[in-house]
Amino acid sequence: MLVVFILPFPLLAQVSEPVIESSILFTKENGLRANVIRAISEADDGFIWLGTGDGLVRFDGSTFKHYLHDPQDSTSLYDNRVSAVVVGKDIMWVGTHLGFSVMNRKTEEFRNYQFEHFKVRTPLSKRVPTRVGSIIEARNGEVWLGTFSDAIFRYYPERDSFVCYRFPRDVVAEHFPAADRIDHVLTIHQDRFNDQLIWVGTTAGLLRVNADTHKVDWFLYPKKEERDFLAQNAVRKIYQSDDGLLYISSWHAKVNVFDPKTEAFYLLPIENENLEERRVGYEFLDAPVGPIFKKSGNEIYIWTLVGLMTYDISTKSWVRIQYNDLDDKVFYGISLIDSRKRAWYGTSAGLHL
Numbered sequence: 001m002l003v004v005f006i007l008p009f010p011l012l013a014q015v016s017e018p019v020i021e022s023s024i025l026f027t028k029e030n031g032l033r034a035n036v037i038r039a040i041s042e043a044d045d046g047f048i049w050l051g052t053g054d055g056l057v058r059f060d061g062s063t064f065k066h067y068l069h070d071p072q073d074s075t076s077l078y079d080n081r082v083s084a085v086v087v088g089k090d091i092m093w094v095g096t097h098l099g100f101s102v103m104n105r106k107t108e109e110f111r112n113y114q115f116e117h118f119k120v121r122t123p124l125s126k127r128v129p130t131r132v133g134s135i136i137e138a139r140n141g142e143v144w145l146g147t148f149s150d151a152i153f154r155y156y157p158e159r160d161s162f163v164c165y166r167f168p169r170d171v172v173a174e175h176f177p178a179a180d181r182i183d184h185v186l187t188i189h190q191d192r193f194n195d196q197l198i199w200v201g202t203t204a205g206l207l208r209v210n211a212d213t214h215k216v217d218w219f220l221y222p223k224k225e226e227r228d229f230l231a232q233n234a235v236r237k238i239y240q241s242d243d244g245l246l247y248i249s250s251w252h253a254k255v256n257v258f259d260p261k262t263e264a265f266y267l268l269p270i271e272n273e274n275l276e277e278r279r280v281g282y283e284f285l286d287a288p289v290g291p292i293f294k295k296s297g298n299e300i301y302i303w304t305l306v307g308l309m310t311y312d313i314s315t316k317s318w319v320r321i322q323y324n325d326l327d328d329k330v331f332y333g334i335s336l337i338d339s340r341k342r343a344w345y346g347t348s349a350g351l352h353l
Contacts, residue, residue, distance in 0.1 A: 023343075027350035031064040032057065037346025039095075040336040043087040048336075048344065050351065051082030056094055056103070067108070077101055078112035078124060084135045086143075091157075093143055095132030099124070100145055100155075115150045118164045136188045138211070139195055146185025152200055152209065165209050167218050175220060176204050182218070189238040189246075191260075199246065201235025206248070206258060221256060221265045228253055232265075239292035239300065241313055247300070249289035254282065255302060272317040281318045284309055293337050301334060308332035 027035050032052065039051030050057040056067040056077055070076040077094070084095030092103035099114035114121040115130045134146035143155040151166040166183065173179040181204035191197035200207035208217040221232040231253035239247040246258040247268065255268035270281035287304040295301050298314040307323040324331045333345035333352065345352040 023345070023352040025350050025352055026059075026064075032351065033066055033068075035350045036348050037335075037351045038083045039085040040344050040346050040351075041085045041087050042336065042338045046339070048338070049085045049087055049092065050346070051085040051094070053081060055080045056082050056085065056092070067103070067110075075109040075111075077103070077110050083131060083133045086135045086137050088137050088141075088143075093135045093137060095135050095145065097129065097131045098126065099128075099130050100132045100135075100153075102157075113162070115147055115153060115162075115164075118150050118166060120162050134185055134188045136190055136198075138190050138198070142211075144188050144190075144198055146188050146200065148184050149180070151183040152185060152188070152198075152207075154211070163214075165214070165216055167207055167216050171218070172204055175223070179204075182207075186235060187237050189240065192240050193244055197260075199238055199240075201238055201248070203234050205233045206235050206246075208260075219258065219263060219265070232256055236289065237291045239294075241300070243313075247292050249292060249302075251288050252286065254285040255289055255292070268311075269316045270318060271315070277318070280321070281309070284318075284321055291334060293334055303332070303334050308334070 026032055034052045034054035036053030037050055038053070041049045043049060048059045050059060058065040067077050069078060069080050078101055079096035079098035081097040082094060083097060086093040090105050092105055094101040094103060099112060102111045103109070112124060114124055114128055116128050121128060121130070130150060131148040132145050133148055136144050138144060141157060143157065145153040145155060147153065151164060154163045154165065169179040169182060172182045182202050184203045185200055186203060187201040189199045191199060196210055196212045198209040198211060200209060206219040208219070221229070223229040231251045234251045235248050236251060237249035241247065244260055246260065248256045248258060250256055256265050257268055258265050268285070270278045272278050272281060284306060285304060287306045290303040293301045295310060298312050299319060300311050300313060302309040302311050307321060309318050310320040311318050322332050333347070334343045335346045336344040338344065342353060
């Protein structure tokens, strides 16, 4: 099922730096079927694809095109609650609350899959909550899926087959009372310098999957206090810098850095010369941390619920902090920086550009 809505204005002109100082808000009032935006991805043709609370959406700057479930059409999207979107060559990889969908961008037809008990489930069922919340397309064309309860799946498009990767729960149980946390995947990242390594963030630590040997390794941030241990090992997002280090977003536990060479974690250092600036920097990061993006040169953006930090990796210090001010309707957020250096941000209240 398709729904099309046309907007009266074009895309913004290209700029050299990410636009984060002001935004245009898109909601149900100007074209979207749902205000909840869970995923944003850019295609090579410039289209922006959205995972929303009510369907998959393609946006070309003036037109919203919605792809929805049709009970009478087995080739339609199986579930409208879209949580992950990745654009492939002539293909859309879509994660929903009820599984994984593959859309042929030419025919606009979907193939739908579900997982249960770490296997592919057939037939499809509306009563199997196999949410797929993260997806990446590896450089060799294979697709890696993160589920909320069934660990990681590797999809071979040419064979149309899946393989599940897990870490033993009995080992996890020695550190976490709820050992099934290891099967709740929050993010997936392919190593920038080694095609065979897939990094997986879970609610119980960091996993490293070797796609060649199929070995799965588990890494934990050292335990100090129970609260910090749980928060620091909730690996929400992963950013890899040019030197190979992994910068990890956590939940109320600042930003942690993982060195793949030493296989050790450490807290992101704030080494501003002024002691007060150091205190401000650490305090700013003591909030839920979201995506981390490259800004330019050695600088990265670190987004938290209280604002946006520009951090210099080379000097290990923050350069700028921009705070949210809800009274003045100022809120900094980034979900995607597109090829035109425009910042997009999806919320439960709409899409910001």
